[in-house]
Amino acid sequence: MNPTLPRIFATLVSVMLLASGCGTKNTHPDDAANAGTAVGADGTDAQTAGVATVDAGQGSSGRGALGPDGPLGSQRIIYFNYDSSDIRSEYAAVVAAHGKFLASNASVRVRLEGHSDERGTREYNIGLGERRAQTVRRALALQGVQESQISTVSYGEERPAAVGSDENAYSKNRRVEIVYIN
C-alpha cells in the first residue's frame, strides 16, 4: 500500500467532518464578539465620539477538525525556510493530498493563509507571506484544483503561531495554513 494513502484518507475524513459540522457555521464565536470597532479618539471629546462597529469576518479560524487540535494535527500547515517560499519536500505529500481532495470536490473552497517570522519589515513580510500562499496555490492548481476554489490572504508577521525571537518560534511562524471555508 502506498504510504501516502492513509494520509489522504485522513484528509478526506477530516474535510468531510469540517464540511458537515463547523463548516456550516462560518463565524467563529471569538471573532463575532469583536471583529473590529472604530471609535473617535480625539483627546478633547472622546466621551461623545461616534462609534462604528463592523461585522465579523467569515471563515473557520483553523480550530476546527483540520486545526492543530483536530485529527489531522498540523497536516494543514506547510512550513517554510527563512526568506523562502519553496515548498519543502516533506510537505509535497500534504499539499498533494489537499489538492487531490479539492480537485474531486469542486464545491469545496480553501483559503491559503500565508505567514512569516518577525524578521524584516511588516509590509515586506506581508509580501513574503503572499508569495508563500501563491506557491501553495500553484501547487494545488497543478493537481487540478480550480482557481475559484482558492483564495489567498497574507498575514505577514501579524499572526504568529508561536511567540519568541528565536529559530524555534520562527520556524513555526513561517507557514501557510490551509483553511477550509465551506
Place this chain on the structure above:
Amino acid sequence: MQVSFRLGKRLLYLAMLMGLAPLANAQLRIDITKGVTDPIPVAVVPFADTPTTAGAVDIAAVIQRDLDGSGRFRSMDRKALPARPVRASEVEAARWRESRNDYVIVGRVVARGTAQTAIEFDLVNVLNGQVQLTGTETVAASQLRNGSHRVADRIYEKITGVRGAFATRIAYVSVDGQPPSQRYQLLVADADGENARVAMQSSQPVMSPAWSPDGQSLAYVSFEGRASAIYVQKVKTGERRQVSARPGVNGAPSFSPDGKRLALTLSGNTGNLDIYVLDLASLAMTRVTEDAAIDTEASWSPDGQLLYFTSDRGGAPQIYSAEPKAGAKARRVSFGANYAARPRVSPDGRSLAVVTQDSGGFRIGSVELPSGQVTILSRGTLDESPSFAPNGAVLIYAGRERGQGMLATVSVDGQVTQRLKSDQGDVREPVWGPFAN
C-alpha cells in the same frame, strides 16, 4: 446566579473601561537612555495658580518633562529650586546662575471667563539677565496639558532655533493576549504618550497606520474581514471609509502631501505586490510599478513628486524611487547596506529613515540623499517602523526588549535616544502626526 451576574456586569464595565473609555492609567513612560553630553541646564518653576484639584495638570512638570525628554535640556529638580518666582521681574538672575542654570522659566495661570484659561510664561536667560521670551497660550480649561506642550514648543524653539513638536500626537498599534486569541488596537496619544485613546480595535490584525497631512484622519490596514482592506478613519468621530479591499494584499497606505491621494500596495490575484496610487475622491487607481519583485512601503517626497519604496527586485530589499504615475521608471536610491526597507522621507526631503541590517540585527538607519549612503542610528536587534517628528529633529520607532514591543525615539544625528515604556501590551508601528496648525 446573583453573584455571577454581578461579576459579568463588572467584567463588562471593565471591558468598556479598557476598550472604549480613555485609558486613564495607560502611559508610555519616558526613560532617557542616552543624551547629549552637554545638555542646557534649565529651571522650570511651578506656575502660579495652577489648579490643584485631583488629576489637575501640573503645567511646569509637563514642560519640564518635554524639555528633558528632548535630550537637549537638563532641568533642575523641583525640590532644589532656590526660589519660587512667578514672573520675570521676580527672577534674581545671580541666584539662579549660582545654582548653575542658564535659563529660568516662570509662569502663571489666568482664568479667561469660565471656559478659557491663559497660560502666561516668561523665559529668562540668567547668564545675561535678559527676558528672552514672554508669551501666552490660551486654551480651553480642559486642555491645559496641550497648552503646556505649546509653551514647551515655544521655549524649545526660542533656545534651539528648531520648531518644537511637543504639542503633536502619535498613533501606534498595541497587541495583547496570546496567539491565536489576540486583541489588536490602534491608539492615538499625545507625543509624550499621555492621553492614549483607542481609535479602533479588532480580534484580527490592524497594521500600517498613516496620518493624513492635516492630522484629521488615519489610514490603516485591517484584517477584520479575514482579508486585508484599507480604511480611512476620522480621528475625532471614528467615522471611517473602506477605500481598498481588492483580492490579495491591500497594504502600506501613505497619504500624498496634499492629502488627496493614497499610495498603497496591491497584489491582485497573482500575488505580485506593486505600488499603486489611489485618488481618494474618485477612488480611481493608478498602477505605478510593474515588477515581479515585492514592491511595497511607499512614502511620498514632501513636494509630492516622488515615491520612495522597498523592492527586492535586485535580490535583497533596497530603496527605490519612482514618480507617482503610470509606467514610472524606478531608480535605486539606497547603497552601501545589504538591506534597506520601509523608507520615510524627512520633512526637508534630504534624507530617508529606513530599517537596515548590520551584524547586530535590524536597526534604524538614515539614507542621505542623493548619495544613498546609510548611517545606523539605533542600537536594538529588531528595530523597525521609523517615523519622523514633524520638525525633523527626532524619529520615533519600534523595537523589542525582553520579548515585548516598545517604542523609542532617537535624534536624527543618533545622539539622543529614549525609550517610551508602555503598559499597553506589545506596542508597535508608531507614526508621528503633523503639527497641529
